[in-house]
Amino acid sequence: MSRIDAFETALERLADVLQQPDSEYIRDAAIQRFEFCFELAWKTVQQTARNEGVDIASARAAIAFAWRNRWIDDEAAWLQLLRARNLTVHTYHQETADTVFKQLPYFEGPLRSLLTSLRHHDARS
Numbered sequence: 001m002s003r004i005d006a007f008e009t010a011l012e013r014l015a016d017v018l019q020q021p022d023s024e025y026i027r028d029a030a031i032q033r034f035e036f037c038f039e040l041a042w043k044t045v046q047q048t049a050r051n052e053g054v055d056i057a058s059a060r061a062a063i064a065f066a067w068r069n070r071w072i073d074d075e076a077a078w079l080q081l082l083r084a085r086n087l088t089v090h091t092y093h094q095e096t097a098d099t100v101f102k103q104l105p106y107f108e109g110p111l112r113s114l115l116t117s118l119r120h121h122d123a124r125s
Contacts, residue, residue, distance in 0.1 A: 004044050010036040011115060014034055014036075014108065031088055034084070034100070034104050038085045041115075044118055045114075063079065063082060071118060072110065077110045078110060088100060
C-alpha cells in the first residue's frame with residue numbers, strides 16, 4: 001500500500017469514528033485516528049517533496065511546502081491541525097482531550113482537500 005493510500009484509509013477511518021455516538025471510548029479512538037491522519041498527511045507531503053528533490057524534516061515545513069505548492073488552500077487551518085496534533089500528547093487531561101475531540105470534525109475538510117491535491121499531483125507525475 002502506498003503512503004497516499006494509507007493516508008486515505010486513515011482518513012476514512014477517522015470519518016467513520018466521527019459518525020459514532022459520543023463516548024469516552026469514541027473520543028479516544030477519534031483522537032488516535034486523527035494522530036494517524038495527521039502523521040500520514042505530513043509524511044505523504046514529505047515523500048512527495050523528496051521525489052521532487054526537496055528535503056522536509058518537520059510537519060511545519062511540510063505544511064509550508066504544501067501551501068507554497070497550492071496543495072492546501074488554508075494555511076491557518078493546517079497550523080490549527082498542527083497545534084491540535086501537538087496537544088494529543090496531553091490527552092490524558094480530560095479537558096485537553098475534549099478540546100481536541102471537538103475540533104476533529106472541522107479537520108476532516110482540510111485533510112480531504114490535501115488528499116485530493118496529492119492524488120492530482122501524483123496522477124500528473
